[in-house]
Amino acid sequence: MPSVRDIRRRIRSVDNTVKVTNAMSLIAASKMRRAQNSVVDGRPYSVKIQEIIAHLAAQPSDDEAAAQPLLAIRPVENITVLMISPDRGLCGGMHANLNRQVGNFILAQSAPVQAIAVGRKGREFMARTNQDLKATFTDLGETPLLVDTHAISHIIIDSYRDGEVDEVYLAYTKFVSTMSQEPVIEKLLPIAPAELTSSESVGYIYEPSNLAVLQDLLPRFIEMQVYHAILESIASEQSARMVAMRAATDNASELAEDLTLVMNKLRQESITNELLDLIGGQIARDG
Protein backbone atom coordinates (compact mmCIF):
# COMPACT_ATOMS: atom_id res chain seq x y z
CA MET A 1 0.00 0.00 0.00
CA PRO A 2 1.63 3.26 -1.08
CA SER A 3 1.67 6.08 1.41
CA VAL A 4 0.34 9.55 0.75
CA ARG A 5 3.88 10.76 0.45
CA ASP A 6 4.79 8.17 -2.21
CA ILE A 7 1.84 9.20 -4.29
CA ARG A 8 2.63 12.88 -3.90
CA ARG A 9 6.11 12.17 -5.20
CA ARG A 10 4.71 10.33 -8.20
CA ILE A 11 2.34 13.18 -8.98
CA ARG A 12 5.22 15.60 -8.93
CA SER A 13 7.19 13.49 -11.38
CA VAL A 14 4.19 13.12 -13.68
CA ASP A 15 3.66 16.87 -13.56
CA ASN A 16 7.25 17.38 -14.65
CA THR A 17 6.69 15.01 -17.56
CA VAL A 18 3.65 17.05 -18.56
CA LYS A 19 5.76 20.18 -18.58
CA VAL A 20 8.38 18.59 -20.83
CA THR A 21 5.98 17.00 -23.30
CA ASN A 22 3.86 20.12 -23.43
CA ALA A 23 6.88 22.29 -24.21
CA MET A 24 7.99 19.81 -26.89
CA SER A 25 4.59 19.82 -28.53
CA LEU A 26 4.51 23.63 -28.57
CA ILE A 27 7.99 23.83 -30.08
CA ALA A 28 7.14 21.19 -32.65
CA ALA A 29 3.93 23.04 -33.50
CA SER A 30 5.76 26.24 -34.33
CA LYS A 31 8.44 24.44 -36.34
CA MET A 32 5.76 22.38 -38.00
CA ARG A 33 4.01 25.41 -39.43
CA ARG A 34 7.17 26.65 -41.11
CA ALA A 35 8.13 23.21 -42.37
CA GLN A 36 4.66 22.52 -43.73
CA ASN A 37 4.58 25.82 -45.58
CA SER A 38 7.91 25.24 -47.26
CA VAL A 39 6.87 21.75 -48.35
CA VAL A 40 3.52 22.81 -49.73
CA ASP A 41 4.99 25.85 -51.49
CA GLY A 42 7.85 23.82 -52.94
CA ARG A 43 5.70 20.99 -54.23
CA PRO A 44 4.68 22.57 -57.57
CA TYR A 45 8.34 22.96 -58.57
CA SER A 46 9.19 19.41 -57.65
CA VAL A 47 6.17 18.06 -59.55
CA LYS A 48 6.83 20.27 -62.56
CA ILE A 49 10.51 19.44 -62.93
CA GLN A 50 9.64 15.76 -62.72
CA GLU A 51 7.07 16.26 -65.46
CA ILE A 52 9.52 18.10 -67.71
CA ILE A 53 12.21 15.51 -67.20
CA ALA A 54 9.73 12.76 -68.05
CA HIS A 55 8.80 14.63 -71.23
CA LEU A 56 12.45 15.00 -72.16
CA ALA A 57 13.15 11.35 -71.54
CA ALA A 58 10.26 10.44 -73.83
CA GLN A 59 11.48 12.52 -76.75
CA PRO A 60 13.01 10.76 -79.72
CA SER A 61 16.66 11.10 -78.77
CA ASP A 62 19.62 11.62 -80.98
CA ASP A 63 23.10 10.36 -80.20
CA GLU A 64 24.04 13.23 -77.92
CA ALA A 65 21.07 12.77 -75.63
CA ALA A 66 21.49 9.01 -75.57
CA ALA A 67 25.04 9.56 -74.40
CA GLN A 68 23.82 11.43 -71.32
CA PRO A 69 24.87 9.13 -68.51
CA LEU A 70 22.00 10.23 -66.27
CA LEU A 71 19.46 9.15 -68.88
CA ALA A 72 21.02 5.73 -69.38
CA ILE A 73 18.92 2.70 -68.54
CA ARG A 74 21.00 -0.34 -67.66
CA PRO A 75 20.19 -3.86 -66.52
CA VAL A 76 19.79 -3.69 -62.75
CA GLU A 77 22.80 -5.10 -60.95
CA ASN A 78 23.19 -2.63 -58.10
CA ILE A 79 20.53 -0.65 -56.28
CA THR A 80 20.91 2.32 -53.99
CA VAL A 81 18.30 3.44 -51.49
CA LEU A 82 18.52 6.93 -50.10
CA MET A 83 16.71 6.76 -46.78
CA ILE A 84 15.68 10.06 -45.28
CA SER A 85 14.75 9.95 -41.63
CA PRO A 86 14.78 12.36 -38.68
CA ASP A 87 17.78 12.78 -36.41
CA ARG A 88 15.69 12.57 -33.28
CA GLY A 89 13.03 10.32 -31.89
CA LEU A 90 9.90 11.02 -29.87
CA CYS A 91 7.76 11.40 -32.92
CA GLY A 92 5.35 8.51 -32.70
CA GLY A 93 5.36 5.63 -35.15
CA MET A 94 7.10 7.55 -37.91
CA HIS A 95 10.45 5.72 -37.79
CA ALA A 96 8.95 2.32 -37.29
CA ASN A 97 6.72 2.76 -40.33
CA LEU A 98 9.54 3.96 -42.57
CA ASN A 99 11.93 1.29 -41.29
CA ARG A 100 9.40 -1.44 -42.00
CA GLN A 101 8.78 -0.12 -45.50
CA VAL A 102 12.49 0.13 -46.30
CA GLY A 103 13.23 -3.26 -44.75
CA ASN A 104 10.55 -4.96 -46.84
CA PHE A 105 11.76 -3.16 -49.92
CA ILE A 106 15.35 -4.29 -49.44
CA LEU A 107 14.24 -7.88 -48.86
CA ALA A 108 12.14 -7.84 -52.03
CA GLN A 109 15.03 -6.88 -54.32
CA SER A 110 16.96 -9.51 -56.19
CA ALA A 111 19.99 -7.27 -56.77
CA PRO A 112 22.27 -6.17 -53.92
CA VAL A 113 21.08 -2.99 -52.23
CA GLN A 114 23.34 -0.30 -50.90
CA ALA A 115 22.00 2.34 -48.55
CA ILE A 116 22.67 6.01 -48.00
CA ALA A 117 21.22 7.24 -44.73
CA VAL A 118 20.20 10.82 -44.08
CA GLY A 119 19.36 11.29 -40.43
CA ARG A 120 20.44 9.40 -37.33
CA LYS A 121 17.40 7.17 -37.07
CA GLY A 122 17.89 5.76 -40.54
CA ARG A 123 21.56 5.20 -39.89
CA GLU A 124 20.79 3.29 -36.71
CA PHE A 125 18.29 1.13 -38.55
CA MET A 126 20.79 0.31 -41.31
CA ALA A 127 23.51 -0.46 -38.78
CA ARG A 128 21.19 -2.62 -36.68
CA THR A 129 20.09 -4.68 -39.65
CA ASN A 130 23.62 -4.99 -41.08
CA GLN A 131 22.92 -3.24 -44.35
CA ASP A 132 25.62 -2.14 -46.73
CA LEU A 133 25.85 1.53 -45.75
CA LYS A 134 27.57 3.67 -48.31
CA ALA A 135 27.31 7.07 -46.64
CA THR A 136 25.49 8.83 -43.85
CA PHE A 137 24.50 12.44 -43.35
CA THR A 138 23.22 13.82 -40.08
CA ASP A 139 22.50 17.18 -38.45
CA LEU A 140 20.98 18.88 -41.43
CA GLY A 141 18.87 20.94 -39.06
CA GLU A 142 15.28 22.01 -39.39
CA THR A 143 15.63 24.45 -42.25
CA PRO A 144 18.28 23.13 -44.63
CA LEU A 145 19.06 25.10 -47.76
CA LEU A 146 19.38 23.57 -51.18
CA VAL A 147 23.18 23.91 -51.04
CA ASP A 148 23.28 21.91 -47.79
CA THR A 149 21.97 18.90 -49.65
CA HIS A 150 24.33 19.11 -52.64
CA ALA A 151 26.75 16.64 -51.13
CA ILE A 152 23.96 14.08 -50.89
CA SER A 153 22.67 14.61 -54.42
CA HIS A 154 26.15 14.50 -55.87
CA ILE A 155 26.93 11.12 -54.39
CA ILE A 156 23.90 9.85 -56.26
CA ILE A 157 24.69 11.69 -59.47
CA ASP A 158 28.33 10.56 -59.49
CA SER A 159 27.67 6.94 -58.68
CA TYR A 160 24.95 6.70 -61.31
CA ARG A 161 27.09 8.45 -63.87
CA ASP A 162 30.00 6.11 -63.20
CA GLY A 163 27.78 3.08 -63.52
CA GLU A 164 28.22 1.96 -59.91
CA VAL A 165 24.46 1.80 -59.44
CA ASP A 166 21.72 1.11 -61.93
CA GLU A 167 18.67 2.12 -59.93
CA VAL A 168 18.25 4.74 -57.22
CA TYR A 169 15.28 4.95 -54.87
CA LEU A 170 14.25 7.65 -52.45
CA ALA A 171 12.69 6.48 -49.18
CA TYR A 172 11.14 9.14 -46.99
CA THR A 173 8.03 10.03 -45.05
CA LYS A 174 5.70 12.08 -47.18
CA PHE A 175 3.76 14.80 -45.47
CA VAL A 176 0.03 14.36 -46.09
CA SER A 177 -1.49 16.36 -43.26
CA THR A 178 -0.76 17.17 -39.66
CA MET A 179 -2.46 13.96 -38.58
CA SER A 180 -1.14 11.73 -41.32
CA GLN A 181 2.28 11.03 -42.80
CA GLU A 182 2.98 8.29 -45.25
CA PRO A 183 6.23 6.38 -45.76
CA VAL A 184 6.97 6.17 -49.47
CA ILE A 185 9.67 4.70 -51.71
CA GLU A 186 10.03 6.42 -55.06
CA LYS A 187 12.23 5.61 -57.99
CA LEU A 188 14.59 8.49 -58.70
CA LEU A 189 16.76 6.99 -61.42
CA PRO A 190 16.57 5.90 -64.16
CA ILE A 191 14.01 8.49 -65.22
CA ALA A 192 10.76 6.97 -66.36
CA PRO A 193 9.69 8.50 -69.69
CA ALA A 194 6.25 10.06 -69.86
CA GLU A 195 3.65 8.72 -72.23
CA LEU A 196 3.14 11.40 -74.82
CA THR A 197 0.53 11.75 -77.51
CA SER A 198 1.89 11.62 -81.05
CA SER A 199 1.45 15.38 -81.50
CA GLU A 200 3.62 16.02 -78.46
CA SER A 201 6.46 13.67 -79.27
CA VAL A 202 7.63 15.46 -82.38
CA GLY A 203 10.85 16.56 -80.76
CA TYR A 204 11.69 19.73 -78.93
CA ILE A 205 13.41 22.81 -80.21
CA TYR A 206 16.33 23.17 -77.78
CA GLU A 207 18.03 26.42 -76.88
CA PRO A 208 20.97 26.75 -76.73
CA SER A 209 21.33 23.04 -77.45
CA ASN A 210 19.97 19.69 -76.49
CA LEU A 211 23.17 18.81 -74.66
CA ALA A 212 23.44 22.07 -72.71
CA VAL A 213 19.86 21.85 -71.50
CA LEU A 214 20.18 18.25 -70.38
CA GLN A 215 23.52 18.81 -68.69
CA ASP A 216 22.05 21.62 -66.66
CA LEU A 217 18.61 20.22 -66.03
CA LEU A 218 19.37 16.63 -65.06
CA PRO A 219 21.62 17.31 -62.04
CA ARG A 220 19.25 20.04 -60.96
CA PHE A 221 16.39 17.57 -61.12
CA ILE A 222 18.18 15.15 -58.80
CA GLU A 223 19.12 17.96 -56.43
CA MET A 224 15.56 19.23 -56.29
CA GLN A 225 14.03 15.81 -55.71
CA VAL A 226 16.46 15.01 -52.90
CA TYR A 227 15.98 18.42 -51.34
CA HIS A 228 12.23 18.20 -51.57
CA ALA A 229 12.17 14.72 -50.03
CA ILE A 230 14.18 16.08 -47.11
CA LEU A 231 11.71 18.92 -46.65
CA GLU A 232 8.84 16.42 -46.72
CA SER A 233 10.58 14.36 -44.08
CA ILE A 234 11.13 17.38 -41.84
CA ALA A 235 7.51 18.50 -42.10
CA SER A 236 6.38 14.94 -41.31
CA GLU A 237 8.74 14.73 -38.34
CA GLN A 238 7.54 17.96 -36.76
CA SER A 239 3.89 17.10 -37.37
CA ALA A 240 4.30 13.60 -35.96
CA ARG A 241 6.17 14.95 -32.94
CA MET A 242 3.56 17.59 -32.29
CA VAL A 243 0.76 15.01 -32.34
CA ALA A 244 2.71 12.46 -30.28
CA MET A 245 3.72 14.97 -27.65
CA ARG A 246 0.21 16.38 -27.41
CA ALA A 247 -1.10 12.85 -26.83
CA ALA A 248 1.60 12.28 -24.21
CA THR A 249 0.65 15.51 -22.47
CA ASP A 250 -3.01 14.48 -22.39
CA ASN A 251 -2.18 11.03 -21.03
CA ALA A 252 0.12 12.37 -18.35
CA SER A 253 -2.41 14.99 -17.24
CA GLU A 254 -5.02 12.28 -16.93
CA LEU A 255 -2.65 10.14 -14.90
CA ALA A 256 -1.91 13.05 -12.58
CA GLU A 257 -5.62 13.58 -12.05
CA ASP A 258 -6.21 9.92 -11.23
CA LEU A 259 -3.27 9.91 -8.81
CA THR A 260 -4.57 13.04 -7.11
CA LEU A 261 -7.90 11.32 -6.58
CA VAL A 262 -6.24 8.26 -5.04
CA MET A 263 -4.08 10.46 -2.85
CA ASN A 264 -7.06 12.44 -1.55
CA LYS A 265 -8.94 9.25 -0.74
CA LEU A 266 -5.92 7.92 1.17
CA ARG A 267 -5.49 11.17 3.05
CA GLN A 268 -9.15 11.24 4.03
CA GLU A 269 -8.95 7.63 5.13
CA SER A 270 -6.00 8.30 7.39
CA ILE A 271 -7.73 11.36 8.91
CA THR A 272 -10.83 9.28 9.57
CA ASN A 273 -8.70 6.63 11.24
CA GLU A 274 -6.98 9.17 13.45
CA LEU A 275 -10.35 10.67 14.41
CA LEU A 276 -11.67 7.24 15.26
CA ASP A 277 -8.64 6.67 17.49
CA LEU A 278 -9.16 10.00 19.23
CA ILE A 279 -12.85 9.47 19.78
CA GLY A 280 -12.23 5.91 20.92
CA GLY A 281 -9.67 7.15 23.44
CA GLN A 282 -11.99 9.84 24.73
CA ILE A 283 -14.85 7.38 25.17
CA ALA A 284 -12.54 5.01 27.03
CA ARG A 285 -11.41 7.83 29.37
CA ASP A 286 -14.86 9.30 29.99
CA GLY A 287 -16.63 5.95 30.15
Place this chain on the structure above:
Amino acid sequence: MPMKLEIITAEREVYSDDVDMVIAPGFDGQLGILPRHAPLMTMLKPGELTVRKGGEDIYVAVSGGFMEVLGNKVSVLADTCERSDEIDEERAQQAMQRAQERLANRGGTEVELERAMRSLQRAQVRVSLVRRRRSRGQGQQSPPNTNP
Protein backbone atom coordinates in the same frame (compact mmCIF):
# COMPACT_ATOMS: atom_id res chain seq x y z
CA MET B 1 -7.21 30.76 -78.10
CA PRO B 2 -5.39 31.33 -74.81
CA MET B 3 -2.63 29.13 -73.49
CA LYS B 4 -1.79 28.09 -69.98
CA LEU B 5 1.18 29.68 -68.24
CA GLU B 6 2.79 28.54 -65.01
CA ILE B 7 5.72 30.31 -63.40
CA ILE B 8 7.20 28.33 -60.54
CA THR B 9 10.23 28.72 -58.31
CA ALA B 10 11.56 26.24 -55.79
CA GLU B 11 9.92 28.30 -53.04
CA ARG B 12 6.47 28.91 -54.47
CA GLU B 13 4.17 29.15 -57.43
CA VAL B 14 4.44 32.73 -58.68
CA TYR B 15 1.88 32.79 -61.46
CA SER B 16 -0.65 30.45 -62.97
CA ASP B 17 -3.27 31.57 -65.46
CA ASP B 18 -4.44 31.54 -69.07
CA VAL B 19 -2.54 34.12 -71.10
CA ASP B 20 -2.35 35.36 -74.70
CA MET B 21 1.41 35.74 -75.12
CA VAL B 22 4.66 35.27 -73.23
CA ILE B 23 7.91 37.05 -74.02
CA ALA B 24 10.82 35.38 -72.25
CA PRO B 25 14.55 36.05 -72.01
CA GLY B 26 15.72 32.93 -73.81
CA PHE B 27 19.33 31.82 -73.88
CA ASP B 28 19.82 32.99 -77.46
CA GLY B 29 17.67 36.10 -77.17
CA GLN B 30 14.12 37.21 -76.49
CA LEU B 31 11.50 34.63 -77.32
CA GLY B 32 7.89 35.43 -78.03
CA ILE B 33 5.58 32.49 -77.40
CA LEU B 34 2.09 32.50 -78.83
CA PRO B 35 -0.53 29.78 -78.46
CA ARG B 36 0.10 26.58 -80.46
CA HIS B 37 3.86 27.10 -80.37
CA ALA B 38 6.00 24.13 -81.31
CA PRO B 39 7.45 22.12 -78.40
CA LEU B 40 10.39 24.07 -77.03
CA MET B 41 12.84 23.62 -74.20
CA THR B 42 15.11 26.51 -73.41
CA MET B 43 17.36 27.80 -70.69
CA LEU B 44 16.56 31.31 -69.50
CA LYS B 45 18.92 34.19 -68.94
CA PRO B 46 18.44 36.73 -66.17
CA GLY B 47 15.93 39.16 -67.59
CA GLU B 48 12.37 40.30 -67.91
CA LEU B 49 9.53 38.04 -68.71
CA THR B 50 6.45 39.74 -70.12
CA VAL B 51 3.04 38.17 -69.80
CA ARG B 52 0.32 39.54 -72.07
CA LYS B 53 -3.21 38.84 -71.06
CA GLY B 54 -6.30 40.61 -72.39
CA GLY B 55 -4.34 43.66 -73.61
CA GLU B 56 -2.56 44.12 -70.32
CA ASP B 57 1.09 43.37 -69.66
CA ILE B 58 2.52 41.89 -66.49
CA TYR B 59 6.28 42.07 -65.96
CA VAL B 60 8.23 39.49 -64.06
CA ALA B 61 11.95 39.47 -63.25
CA VAL B 62 13.59 36.08 -63.56
CA SER B 63 17.19 35.26 -62.73
CA GLY B 64 17.61 32.25 -64.94
CA GLY B 65 15.98 28.86 -65.12
CA PHE B 66 14.13 26.84 -67.75
CA MET B 67 11.09 27.20 -69.92
CA GLU B 68 9.17 24.40 -71.49
CA VAL B 69 6.51 24.84 -74.14
CA LEU B 70 4.47 21.72 -74.80
CA GLY B 71 0.91 21.21 -75.96
CA ASN B 72 -0.30 24.79 -75.52
CA LYS B 73 1.16 24.99 -72.07
CA VAL B 74 4.11 27.11 -71.01
CA SER B 75 5.98 26.17 -67.84
CA VAL B 76 8.67 28.43 -66.47
CA LEU B 77 10.93 26.97 -63.82
CA ALA B 78 12.71 30.04 -62.51
CA ASP B 79 15.65 30.12 -60.11
CA THR B 80 14.22 33.21 -58.47
CA CYS B 81 11.40 35.32 -59.70
CA GLU B 82 9.47 38.42 -58.70
CA ARG B 83 6.53 40.23 -60.14
CA SER B 84 7.26 43.91 -60.73
CA ASP B 85 4.99 44.98 -57.88
CA GLU B 86 6.95 42.79 -55.44
CA ILE B 87 10.36 44.23 -56.12
CA ASP B 88 11.95 46.34 -53.42
CA GLU B 89 13.59 49.04 -55.52
CA GLU B 90 15.87 50.32 -52.81
CA ARG B 91 17.24 46.88 -52.12
CA ALA B 92 17.79 46.24 -55.80
CA GLN B 93 19.60 49.57 -56.15
CA GLN B 94 21.84 48.74 -53.21
CA ALA B 95 22.57 45.28 -54.57
CA MET B 96 23.47 46.82 -57.90
CA GLN B 97 25.85 49.27 -56.27
CA ARG B 98 27.49 46.59 -54.18
CA ALA B 99 28.01 44.38 -57.19
CA GLN B 100 29.38 47.27 -59.23
CA GLU B 101 31.86 48.18 -56.51
CA ARG B 102 32.99 44.62 -56.19
CA LEU B 103 33.54 44.37 -59.93
CA ALA B 104 35.32 47.73 -60.02
CA ASN B 105 37.77 46.64 -57.33
CA ARG B 106 38.56 43.49 -59.28
CA GLY B 107 39.28 41.87 -55.97
CA GLY B 108 38.61 38.29 -55.10
CA THR B 109 38.76 35.02 -56.93
CA GLU B 110 37.25 34.20 -60.26
CA VAL B 111 34.28 32.59 -58.54
CA GLU B 112 33.60 35.73 -56.54
CA LEU B 113 33.77 37.91 -59.63
CA GLU B 114 31.44 35.57 -61.43
CA ARG B 115 29.03 35.76 -58.52
CA ALA B 116 29.20 39.55 -58.45
CA MET B 117 28.57 39.62 -62.18
CA ARG B 118 25.47 37.53 -61.76
CA SER B 119 24.09 39.53 -58.88
CA LEU B 120 24.71 42.68 -60.93
CA GLN B 121 22.67 41.20 -63.76
CA ARG B 122 19.86 40.28 -61.40
CA ALA B 123 19.82 43.71 -59.80
CA GLN B 124 19.86 45.45 -63.17
CA VAL B 125 16.84 43.49 -64.30
CA ARG B 126 14.97 44.37 -61.14
CA VAL B 127 15.79 48.06 -61.29
CA SER B 128 14.91 48.39 -64.95
CA LEU B 129 11.66 46.57 -64.32
CA VAL B 130 10.68 48.94 -61.55
CA ARG B 131 11.55 51.95 -63.72
CA ARG B 132 9.49 50.66 -66.58
CA ARG B 133 6.53 50.03 -64.34
CA ARG B 134 6.72 53.58 -63.08
CA SER B 135 7.01 55.11 -66.55
CA ARG B 136 3.83 53.31 -67.53
CA GLY B 137 2.03 54.67 -64.52
CA GLN B 138 1.64 51.34 -62.74
CA GLY B 139 3.84 52.21 -59.80
CA GLN B 140 1.58 54.48 -57.79
CA GLN B 141 2.62 53.05 -54.47
CA SER B 142 6.32 53.89 -54.71
CA PRO B 143 7.61 57.33 -53.61
CA PRO B 144 8.66 59.89 -56.27
CA ASN B 145 12.15 59.32 -57.56
CA THR B 146 14.65 62.13 -57.09
CA ASN B 147 17.37 60.50 -59.15
CA PRO B 148 17.60 61.38 -62.83
